[in-house]
Amino acid sequence: MTDPIAPxxxxxxxxxxxxxxxLGLLDGEDLLRARGMLARDPAFAADVARWEEHFAPLLENxxxxxxxxxxxxxxxxxxxxxxxxxxxxxxxxxxxKSRDRWRMIGGFSVAAAAALAVVIxxxxxxxxxSPPVTTAEAPLLAANIPIxxxxxxxxLTYVPGRDELSVSSAGLxxxxxxDHELWLIDRQGDxxxxxxxxxxxxxxxxxxxxxxxxxxxxTRLVLTREPLGGKPADADAGPVVAEGAFQAI
Amino acid sequence: MSxxxxxxxxxxxxxxxxxxxxxxxxxxxxxxxxxxAKLFGICLRILGDDREAEDAxxxxxVDLWKRADRYDPARASPISWLACMARNRAVDRLRAGxxxxxxxxxxxxxSDVADGELPADAKLELDERxxxxxxxxxxxxxxxxxxxxxAFFGGATxxxxxxxxxxxxxxxxxxxxxxxxxxxxxxxxL
Numbered sequence: 001m002t003d004p005i006a007p008x009x010x011x012x013x014x015x016x017x018x019x020x021x022x023l024g025l026l027d028g029e030d031l032l033r034a035r036g037m038l039a040r041d042p043a044f045a046a047d048v049a050r051w052e053e054h055f056a057p058l059l060e061n062x063x064x065x066x067x068x069x070x071x072x073x074x075x076x077x078x079x080x081x082x083x084x085x086x087x088x089x090x091x092x093x094x095x096x097k098s099r100d101r102w103r104m105i106g107g108f109s110v111a112a113a114a115a116l117a118v119v120i121x122x123x124x125x126x127x128x129x130s131p132p133v134t135t136a137e138a139p140l141l142a143a144n145i146p147i148x149x150x151x152x153x154x155x156l157t158y159v160p161g162r163d164e165l166s167v168s169s170a171g172l173x174x175x176x177x178x179d180h181e182l183w184l185i186d187r188q189g190d191x192x193x194x195x196x197x198x199x200x201x202x203x204x205x206x207x208x209x210x211x212x213x214x215x216x217x218x219t220r221l222v223l224t225r226e227p228l229g230g231k232p233a234d235a236d237a238g239p240v241v242a243e244g245a246f247q248a249i
Numbered sequence: 250m251s252x253x254x255x256x257x258x259x260x261x262x263x264x265x266x267x268x269x270x271x272x273x274x275x276x277x278x279x280x281x282x283x284x285x286a287k288l289f290g291i292c293l294r295i296l297g298d299d300r301e302a303e304d305a306x307x308x309x310x311v312d313l314w315k316r317a318d319r320y321d322p323a324r325a326s327p328i329s330w331l332a333c334m335a336r337n338r339a340v341d342r343l344r345a346g347x348x349x350x351x352x353x354x355x356x357x358x359x360s361d362v363a364d365g366e367l368p369a370d371a372k373l374e375l376d377e378r379x380x381x382x383x384x385x386x387x388x389x390x391x392x393x394x395x396x397x398x399x400a401f402f403g404g405a406t407x408x409x410x411x412x413x414x415x416x417x418x419x420x421x422x423x424x425x426x427x428x429x430x431x432x433x434x435x436x437x438x439l
Contacts, residue, residue: 011430019429022333023400024340025407049324054436055401057382058330059336062294064286071289071303072281078307079277187318197376226258 002047018047019215022055029241036222039185061156143221154182154197154223158207158215158246165194165205172199180241181230184211191237196230197223204219217248258283262327269317277314284328285310288335295339295402301346305338308429312338340404385435393428 011019014037020026037044046151141158155168158214167182182205183191193215195205223242224231231237260419262283268276288309320330386394386420392414397407405413411421 011426015433016426016429020407020425022423023397023399024337024404025410025425027406027408046324049321053325053329054332054382056325056332058401059291059332060287060328062290065290065293066286067289067303067306071277072285074307075281075310075314077275078311079274097288121399189319205414235415238327247437 010223014044015047015051018227019051021048022051029239030223032240032243035243036224036237039189039220040191040237055169107135117126119215139213139217139248141217141219141246142249143244143246145221145223145242147223147242154242154244156182156221156244156246160212163207163209165207165211167195167197167203167205169197169199169201169203172197174199177228178225179228181224181226181228181237182224183224183237184214186211186214186223193231194221196226215246217246221245259328263322266313266317266320266327267322269314270320274314277310280313280331281310284331285330287330289334291335292339295336295404296342301342304337305335305342308332308338311328336401343404381436381439382432384439385432388435389431390424390429393431394422396425397428397432400425 017026017030017034017037021031021038026034040090058119141156143154143156146152146154147153147154152169153173154172155170157166158164180197180199182194182197184194185191192208192211194207195203197203221244222240224238225241226232226238262280265276265280265283267278285306289302289306292305292309296302298307309331313331320327325333355386386397389397394403396410396414399410399413406422407418407425410425411418414421
């Protein structure tokens, strides 16, 4: 039997893509493109939320199952203030100064951790003022972003306190038509350009000081394909061709 | 649970997520107590393995702790949002383990969906709209509904659906696209 004639579809391409993302049907470049749109296009994000809302009830009529108590213990430990900082209070701002200063302060790490606990316990009020409190061992951040189906990778390293990102794109060759631009996705889902990749070389990107507090463990990065020279000021960003996230090392 | 209780539970959950987004870690335990049995049920049903489901559940709440500020009350009910997070985590684990479940298993996981009957003990905000997706999914042409369900519950991508059904990718895509269009139409008519 053949499929019946298609009824006139009332779904826009964007709505269809949103549903495909929710259902998990996409892979490869389509998936990256959809994720990129989710991160930067509020209308698309609303479509995604609408489909999730449509499908979620399918999940809600299964029997409840109480998880073993050990699961909560593990979550509790993993989210304890000294273990992992939640995104809203991660504060790399204070690290903008030199790392030497942090070596000096290293001796006071217990006090710093205690102060940090206060920040977390007091929540929103303290967040407003963003006190330069952090642990002494603020980690280096690294990301290793595979590029498409190639064995090539973009290697990124960010040293807190230097406002500088080093980018290695060894093996990459220019195609003479496109450049690739690297973006950071902030906690609101907005994209911030970090720079245009120079194929095959090592480069250092200066990081705008007001962006430095968006750099953290898990911060997402995407690479888009752009005309030579990077995204024109009056155009939308090009298709997402690769993505990755920083890991603390 | 009466409607009033359900509304109260939803509002309490919303408030807890807002507290968590503001860095109030105590809210996480409160959310966990209210939702972990529901979300563990989802993980277990999708993964079919206690250990995997426990790991997925842990990821859901750790992720929630980091990303509670992503929740937009204007867009989604809190339990729907959390249920989708649990489903996504579970499906990610299925895929990471190379264990995307074949059609039969995934459809078994979905088996209590299509008939439109809710278990008597269904406790969560099941209003008419909620029953709607089941009704509408049941109305789809079989192969359209099956493809959508295998993706949602079993983590199958287009490529895998095409392999399972031994049809070209374009055929699977057009089936799903037509199914989605019909689904949207049906849901909006309710």
